[in-house]
Amino acid sequence: MESSSRSRSPVVILVALAVIVWSVIGCKPPGKQTSPREKFTFAYTTAPDAVLVHIAFAKGFFAEEGLDATPQPHPFGKLALESVMEGKAELAAVGDTPFVFAVMNGKKITTFATILTSNRNNAIVARQDRGIAKPSDLLGKKIGVTFGTTGDFFNYSFLLFHGIHEKQVRRIAMSPGDMDEALSTGKVDAVSTWSPFRQQIQKKLGSNGVTFFGETLYTETFCVAATREYVSRNPETVKKVLRALIKAEAFVKQHPEESRRLVTEFTKTDKTILEDTWDVFTFEVALDQGLLVNFEDQTRWVIKNRLATRTDMPNYLDFIYDNALRSVKPEAVRIVR
Numbered sequence: 001m002e003s004s005s006r007s008r009s010p011v012v013i014l015v016a017l018a019v020i021v022w023s024v025i026g027c028k029p030p031g032k033q034t035s036p037r038e039k040f041t042f043a044y045t046t047a048p049d050a051v052l053v054h055i056a057f058a059k060g061f062f063a064e065e066g067l068d069a070t071p072q073p074h075p076f077g078k079l080a081l082e083s084v085m086e087g088k089a090e091l092a093a094v095g096d097t098p099f100v101f102a103v104m105n106g107k108k109i110t111t112f113a114t115i116l117t118s119n120r121n122n123a124i125v126a127r128q129d130r131g132i133a134k135p136s137d138l139l140g141k142k143i144g145v146t147f148g149t150t151g152d153f154f155n156y157s158f159l160l161f162h163g164i165h166e167k168q169v170r171r172i173a174m175s176p177g178d179m180d181e182a183l184s185t186g187k188v189d190a191v192s193t194w195s196p197f198r199q200q201i202q203k204k205l206g207s208n209g210v211t212f213f214g215e216t217l218y219t220e221t222f223c224v225a226a227t228r229e230y231v232s233r234n235p236e237t238v239k240k241v242l243r244a245l246i247k248a249e250a251f252v253k254q255h256p257e258e259s260r261r262l263v264t265e266f267t268k269t270d271k272t273i274l275e276d277t278w279d280v281f282t283f284e285v286a287l288d289q290g291l292l293v294n295f296e297d298q299t300r301w302v303i304k305n306r307l308a309t310r311t312d313m314p315n316y317l318d319f320i321y322d323n324a325l326r327s328v329k330p331e332a333v334r335i336v337r
Contacts (some may be wrong), residue, residue: 003274037068038237040127043080043089046073048195048274049222049260050093052115052248052283058262061244073267075177078149081225084109087205090230091241095150096221096291108285109203110231111223112238113285113332115245119219120280122154124212125201125327126190127183135212140193142170144179144191150220153298155192157217166305180204193218196273206249221250221294231321246329252283280304286332287322295319327329 010272042057044050056062062069074080077094084092085107093115102109125141132141138159145155145211159166179191180201191201202209224245231238252259260278264271295316302308317337326333 008073013095028173035334036232037063037066038240039068039070040090040092040234040241041070041072041088042091043074043083044093045075045077046269047076047078047098048263048281049077049095049116049118049121049220051252051263051281052245053093054263055248055251055259056244058266059248060229061225061247062241064247065244067240067244069241075175076149077222078146081109084226090226092221092225094225096223096294097150097153097199097298097302098148099223099319100295100302101148101308102225103295103314103316104299104302104310106309108228109225110228110319111225111287111322112231112324113224113242113245113287114221114277114291115224115249115283115285115286116222117219117282117290118280119215120213121194122150122191122192122218123198124155124158124190124213125192125198125205126206126210126212127182127186127206128208128210130186130189132190132210136164138162138190139164139168140170141189142172142187144174144182144188145171146176146193147173149176149196150218151192153301154214154218154220156193156301157212158212158214161214161217170183191202199273199276219290219294221291223291226336226337228321231324235324239328240319242285249283249285250312284332285325285329286334287320288334289336291320292316292335 042053057071072089074082078098080092081094081098081102083089099111122308131137143155145152157168159169174182175196176193179193179197182188183191183201184204202211256278260271260274263274293325296313299313301313321334322333322335
């Protein structure tokens with residue numbers, strides 16, 4: 001028995017060592033990442049249109065999904081999309097109009113979700129001392145417009161609805177950040193813009209200002225866009241991004257006051273502007289049939305006025321990637337293929 005016990009002792013020792021090694025290697029704290037986080041840069045506007053992106057960053061929802069997301073703020077969405085086109089970012093939060101212009105100029109892009117809609121974000125703000133009290137008074141006036149943006153299409157739609165052709169006004173190209181000074185100094189008589197620039201201009205003009213909305217004319221839609229190549233190469237990353245944005249959507253619905261505070265801190269903007277406009281926005285991660293209608297309406301405007309290189313109507317289904325959203329939130333996909 002003694003010799004048998006001795007012969008087994010090395011085996012016992014080896015087994016014991018194996019158990020110890022397994023314990024050290026295997027017993028890691030739960031939830032710890034075992035692989036590097038997927039890195040990408042998200043370009044977005046600091047305007048309220050990208051609230052779900054702001055919240056996803058502020059609450060750490062991207063990190064929760066195993067993503068290493070770098071925020072890249074811009075004054076408005078057109079610049080965010082340009083950043084993607086220039087290879088400086090992978091994703092962009094951008095309005096429908098810049099997206100249409102990119103498609104019509106041959107860019108190989110796609111959208112895999114919308115994150116906001118509003119029919120009262122865009123407006124025309126004018127000076128009453130320039131004889132503008134009603135929409136028809138804009139005839140012959142100078143209007144500041146940021147070309148290729150939602151403000152551009154809204155301006156066209158508004159004028160058309162009120163019987164004014166674009167050639168019957170003088171449209172002056174300018175950045176939304178320059179509109180305040182241009183209007184207050186009289187360089188222009190009116191501007192076509194959106195929040196937060198609209199409120200800043202209204203406040204400065206005071207009783208001399210008049211604002212025209214067009215709720216029935218245009219519903220702005222904000223998209224998450226990327227190049228087709230990026231989406232095709234990173235389908236799982238796209239799903240994680242969507243899950244983070246869906247978390248942000250739920251948080252905004254459940255905690256609106258806290259959301260406004262977080263967005264104000266994250267974007268370093270005025271909370272009163274958010275409070276003034278919050279109710280005109282619908283924050284939802286979705287792909288709706290209305291997006292196609294919107295794209296096609298704007299494309300007819302682009303073609304009619306020869307604003308881009310392409311002169312035919314694209315099949316916008318080729319520019320919408322719905323597989324990822326169907327996977328993580330199927331009820332949010334309401335596009336008929």
